[in-house]
Amino acid sequence: MAPEPSLSLDNLPRSDMLSAGLPSPPGTSAFLVSKNPNPLAAKVAAVLSTSYSDTEFREALSLLDERAVGNDARTRRQIRLDLHKEVIDSNGVIVDEFGRVAELEQQLRRIRGTLGKLNAGYEDMKTQVVSAHAETLPVLTEAGSLLEQRRQVETRQKVLVAFKAHFIMSDDEIAALTSTAEPADDRFFDSLLKAKGINQDCELLLGFERQTLGSDLMEQTSKHIIFGFQKLFKWVQREFKTLNLENPQMNSSIRRALRVLAERPSLFQNCLDFFAEARERILSDAFHVALTGNASSGVEDPTVKPIDLTAHDPLRYVGDMLAWIHSATVSEREALEVLFVAEGEELAKGLKSGRDAEIWRLVADEGDDETDFNALKALSDLVDRDVAGASRVLRQRVEQVIRSNEETIPAYKLATLINFYRVTFQKLLGIGSNLLNCVGSLEEEALRQFRALVRDRIAALQGEFQHAPSDLGPPSFLHDALRQLEAIVKTYEASLSASEDRESEFENVLTEAFEPFMSGCDNMAKSMEPPNDAIFLINCRLTAAKCLEAFDFTRRRAGHLRESISSEATKLVANQHTFFCDGSGLGPLLNSKATLGGARDDLNKETLGRASQQLDDFLPSALMDAMERLKHLQDAMLARQITEGAASQFCVDFEKLEQAIETKNEAAREADECGLRSVFPRTSAEIRVLLS
Incomplete structure (x- = not known):
């Protein structure tokens, strides 16, 4: 379908343009107007005479284009009617709007009248207010001054009430604090706390220019506090009684x-x-x-x-x-x-x-x-x-018990018991307390009594220290002393000792209850002949060492006894060696200081013959005879060890003698002479067998 041609002046036929009353396009002959005086011709001429460059004309064309109307005969006929209708409608709308404006104008007139009345009323009221203000201004000024004074008075009253509540004690509070008839209850402590607070806060008042108030309050409150503490002091004393x-x-x-x-x-x-x-x-x-x-x-x-x-x-x-x-x-x-x-x-x-x-x-x-x-x-x-x-009272009674006791073991048990409580009181009350000093002095008194009883016993046994038993065993006083010491050691072991080094602490007891008896045994041994002195000392020290070795804190002293036993055993070994040398008849030969490589003038057949005969007589019973000499030694094992040590030393000496004999025997053989072996056939191996 072919597009409908748009409506424009160029497309309109000239006759239509004229009939519509539109301006003619430029270039139209002016003579048309003059030749056509009819209305249509006039309109056409007017259209044709209109310039296209006119603004209004161009705007009209633009409006037509915006309508997008078709370019046909009907539209062209109807367009004028449509335009008039639109104009009429627009005018109607404008008229309606102006009607509303008229109504608004009437309302504005009414508002204007109302505002005028309000302004008049306002001016009237303003006049009245100014007049009233002028009349009441002095009264208001005086009332404001009075209100300000009232506020100041109220503030001062509040300050005074607060000051009295904080710095002034009431009569009830003073009575609760100072009156002895009142109990020391919560009211008393509250009053005392308030009084101390007042006294402390008064120091601030002393910082102002006028110090009279602060000093007076502090003086008065200090008196109340003093009376309060006196009352509290007496009340506490009364309470302590019950x-x-x-x-x-x-x-x-x-x-x-x-x-x-x-x-x-x-x-x-x-x-x-x-x-x-x-x-x-x-x-x-x-x-x-x-x-x-x-x-x-x-x-x-x-x-x-x-x-x-x-x-x-x-x-x-x-x-x-x-x-x-x-x-x-x-x-x-x-x-x-x-x-x-x-x-x-x-x-x-x-x-x-x-x-x-x-x-x-x-x-x-x-x-x-x-x-x-x-x-x-x-x-x-x-x-x-x-x-x-x-x-x-305790000290008096315990001292009486200590002094009346005459037995050693109970005396030490008393000292140990008191020591136990001394340590207990020290932990309970600390060092420096009177009770601790009291118990400590009692312990010292008990130990002095114990030492005195030990010394008395030693003095009583002085006669027994002069005579040793016939079997060379420990004397009876030593057995008694060791039994007593064992009881003391057991008592000390079960006690609560404050010392960490119990062995060092117990040394004092050993010095008092053990050393004197061992010294008595040493003195008794000095009057004996060897080997009885060493045997006696070994027996005594063995018995003492066995007693002390049973406890941990006496093993050091037991070790010292074992060392002294070893020293005495060495003496017995030397004594047994002398017995072997003298009994065998080889003593002079074994003790010769001549060197093995040198000449031995004492090694001759006559001397060796006599020594060989005596040696043969001695060897069969030598070991038994030697053991018999140590029969009183209570440690059989130690006696055997001593004898064997002496025999072994004798054998070593015999080997040296044998080497000297062999050397001289070789020299005799080289000279075709009869050697020393013919009169001294014994060898060191035979000696060892016979003495083992």
Whole structure:
């Protein structure tokens, strides 16, 4: 389908253009207008006379192109009608819009009238306000001044109330703090805390220009604090009189009171002194009851078994007394731990602040420094003071037991028992306590008694030291001494020794209870002839070594005894060797100092003949005879070793003699003479066989 031609001026026929009233295209003859006066001709002429360069004409053509209408007869006829219709519709819309504008204009007129009325009312009100303000301005100024003054008064009132609440104590608080009729309860401690706070805050007031108020308040509050501490001090003293330490839940108010009272070290120390004196009397009476079954007032306690009646043995008697003291000390320490260990840091802070506040410290010697409060040390010192009275009674009784004892073993057992408790008390109370010093002195007294009894026994045995037994065995006093020493060693072994080197510690006991008896044996051996002296000493030292070797901490001394036994055994070997040399008749020949390579003038047939005959007579029973000489040596194995050593040495000497004989015998053979072997046929091999 062929496209429909567009509508344009070029496509329109000239007659249509004229009939439509459109301008004619350029170049149209003007004469057409003049020649055709009819309306159509006029219109055509007008169209033809229109310039295409006219803006409005071009815009009209553009509008036609935008409509995209077809270029046909119907469209060309209808286009004018359509255009008029559109114009009419547009004018109708414009008219409607102008109607709305007219309505808005009427509304704006009404608004304008309303605004005029408002402006008039505003001006009227403004006039009235200005007039009223002018009239009320003095009154408002005066009212503002009064309100400002009221605010200042209220602020001052609040400051005064706050000041009184913080710096002024009420009558009830003063009564709770200073009145002895009031108890030392929470109200007292709260009042004391407030008073101390006031006293501390008053230092700030002293920094202002007017210091009168601060100094007056501080003076008044300081008096209240002093009275409060005095009241607390007396209250604590009263409580200490009825305080039950056996109660595991000790009164918390006592702990709190002591913690607060620590801020006054002098009062705190006085309370401790008072408490220590009271507890000392109580424990002394309790110890007296435990000993006798009767109180100090003479009233009998049927629930107690008196130590004086139940402990007949001195060791048990002393042990029961020490056990009671130990039990009381432990109980006292456990009961007082809640006062010092649980509150230790608070007490330390209180004592430090109190010491720093005391005036005398400001003028004290600079070298006199106070040490920090040690809760454990204070606890130990207080416990030590509590048992001081019982310790004195203990010392008197134990000293009496020690002095009345006349037996060595019980004396040492007493010393060991006391040593056990000394170590225990040292761990419990520390070094320097009175109880530890008391028990330590008792231990020294027991050891002195033990040494004195040992010396007395040695003095009593001086007569027995002069005569040795006929069998050369250890004397009876040595057996008794070793039995006693064994009992002492067992007692020491079972004891709780504080020394790490128990062997060195026990040396003192050996020096007292062992060395004198061994020295007595040595003195007895000096009056004996060899080999009896060495045999006697070996027997004594063997017995002593066997006794000491059974214990770890005496093995060093046993080793020394074994060394001395070896030394005496060497002497016996030399003595047995002399016996072999003299009994065999070869002594002069074996002891010759002539060298083997030199000439031996003493080796002749006559001398060797006599020696050979004596040797033959000696050898069959030589070993038995030698063993017989050591029959009193209690260690048969050692006797055999000594004899064999001497025989072996004799054989070595015989070999040297044999070499000298062989040398001289060879020289005689070279000279065709009869050798020495003819009169001395024995060889070293035969000697070894006969003496083995």
